[in-house]
Amino acid sequence: MKNVKGVPQSRPLFRQVYDNILNRMERGEWRTDDKLPSIRMLAEELKVHRLTVFKAYRLLSEEGKVYVRDKSGYYVSADGVLSSELEEGSFVSSYTISNSLSDIHRIQAKYQFSQALIDPNLLPNIYLSDYVKKVFDLYPKVMGTYASIQGDDELRESLSQHFREHHRLQLSSEELLITSGAQQAINLIAQMMLRPMDTVLIERPTYSVAMDIFRRQGARLIPVLITPEGYDLVEVEALMREHKPRMFYMNPTHHNPTGYTVPAWQRKLLVELAERYHCLLVEDDPFRDMYFEEEPPLPLFAYDTEGWVIYISSFSKYIAPGLRICAVACRYPFMEQLIKAKSLADNGTPQLNQKIFLHYYTSPRLQRHLDKLRIALQVHKEIMEEELALAGWEWTAPKGGLNLWVKLPGDISADLLFRKSIEQSISFVPGEICDPLGELKSWIRLSFSFANEIDLREGMQRLTALSRTL
């Protein structure tokens, strides 16, 4: 209970004052050519020494954010406020919070190729409702109690066993945390690991929401190209040596958006690099079970003995995405911090959702459902590929996942195609959104998992026809 004021102790006081003044200028409390409070007044307000305020004003003045007028005091420079970010009368914090993908998903479309979700008709809805009744018989008070912060014991025990058996992960239930979806897991890891100026290795292209989360934490993103052959490990090592990234966020199995899979030999070497350069590998693995021909290589986590891999497994996507159940495998001491971050975020994922998931998950129906689903998805994928082939578009056939990563022919702009498509109720994700560098302007991500077979073919025919008119 010592640090009553709550300020992180590592920041020099005058820099905190500097931040404070700048923030208030950005928020519009003080505008261009406004007179700022005197050193004495601000020192009193912030309960700091006058010299501290003086140092902050001097720094602001050196940087041209404020100016001094004839000894009468400090004034806000025109450059002091980021006018573009400023909304009149708005006092909302100007930290950039954005989520480009969710903006796209808000668009309603008949031919829905933008959401990497599974057609609800392919999910075991009726079977699940039977299981729900079972859950209520077994745990009549399930809605009356909170879960533990780390997650339901029974579910973690069952999942750790599953991971041991299926993916050869050496894992105890203490090394699992249940989160409300993979996105919450990424967010908690970011809150635990990242401070401004930290570098993060990230695949190019990648899951755009992860970029939004890391950027909000003030991190710098260093792209690592992913190809059908995986990464260039010489480059990865050079980046780790040069940039000392805090972590490498990756999706190495049926990668989103490309569908590529990093080969097993690279996985082993990546874990060695992570250990050598103390770079945490954040292995996001939502599509592992959605393979078409053969099972993918083991997770990187399986090769890790030193605790430098965090494994995010969000398989509720193809059982009951509405439940939002995700498991994070992580070693101590990281796990301890992750649990604390979770405790502040929401105090634990609802018990009901965990119990429903547990009881479906441990039933033999799961495997039968997965077998059926894999076949259905492969059919979807093939319909989309047929239409792409007819149109002469380029892609690499993925071995699993829910998306095709497509190069548009000629010099068609994805951006233009997107705007025209929306008019015809067709949606997809422009590649630019998936690119840490904001390029890849002639690539798009097409999800084949959500639309039914008829809409899939019809929508693809309309989309390729539309592209020919551009």
Next chain:
Amino acid sequence: MKNVKGVPQSRPLFRQVYDNILNRMERGEWRTDDKLPSIRMLAEELKVHRLTVFKAYRLLSEEGKVYVRDKSGYYVSADGVLSSELEEGSFVSSYTISNSLSDIHRIQAKYQFSQALIDPNLLPNIYLSDYVKKVFDLYPKVMGTYASIQGDDELRESLSQHFREHHRLQLSSEELLITSGAQQAINLIAQMMLRPMDTVLIERPTYSVAMDIFRRQGARLIPVLITPEGYDLVEVEALMREHKPRMFYMNPTHHNPTGYTVPAWQRKLLVELAERYHCLLVEDDPFRDMYFEEEPPLPLFAYDTEGWVIYISSFSKYIAPGLRICAVACRYPFMEQLIKAKSLADNGTPQLNQKIFLHYYTSPRLQRHLDKLRIALQVHKEIMEEELALAGWEWTAPKGGLNLWVKLPGDISADLLFRKSIEQSISFVPGEICDPLGELKSWIRLSFSFANEIDLREGMQRLTALSRTL
């Protein structure tokens, strides 16, 4: 897509470099007397100009964090690392993440007076399970789809109507956001509003997890005493004028931990103060419906016309706490930012939980359940009060809520009593945890809502007997 590096643009570059070096020292990458990278090398690594690195090193050197040795370069000073925070070999970020209350709640106790939860036997578990079946009949695909980020339309519509009718809140469904519990709401608001050095008014005593959340954001907490008569508004105005707080986090109705209720005349004036000083009032209101004699005064939100109140209503606590459903009422432009924060946090609260809650919530059973629950809680409260009276302990009888805020007699230390109680399987919350100043060492919070009547009396007799032995 311009800001590729993702660094908030308002921070001067050399200060970001300064942060980066300091963070790496704190994390143990560079330890006392280690040689730091040369200016040239660090400039290359961080992709900044050498002069920028030079300025960062100069600042660090001025502050004694690093020292220069005979032109051979920069070295880490003994003062440069916060050795107390440093764990050997730990690379976890040293941002303080703590949650004192959840540490206490992890303690198992037969006589459970620490958790402000309702005895699951008093909740409508069996009725709810009927409703769950209804939900699956109505929405067979509820587990197959994600909810919208802002929350289920039907639930928001129904809640806005409820708030209009019951609490006279002028509110559209667009001004409601569904979160996974009140704690997530507080966390999202903190992420939206607070930056380091920002001040926050907070009641003394208060909900300790809120303090933990605000402190993690780097905020400074300014205590506002709450008494059975409410606040000292002259003091509140003086604090708003002097400290320009970004927000006042309050729980004005059957306050946690004291049970006090801020009177209606103060509510009106507080909203006026908020508008005048641009201080957002964050009104946390989980205990409104848990009154004993008469309904409490209207929420502050009801008096607000300018959008300076955010209202957090988490009434799932006394229907189905395991569902984790909370509604946040908030005006634009704050709402827009809040939705974005929610989108990054978990992409939306599960649809299933919202639909179950909706269908119980809109039924006539709700009112019958609440009537019964209020009587049961009053009985619980009276048992606890009887035992307190016999022991001669002091408290102010609350008009609602789940807790008694108790002054221990003589000079008994709450801390000592706590340690001895745990040995006898009795838990409660020491007042110190609820105090922004970390004092109030002879006060404790006793929750009467969780233990059954027998355990309640037995536990209280043991606790008061124990106190006489100290």
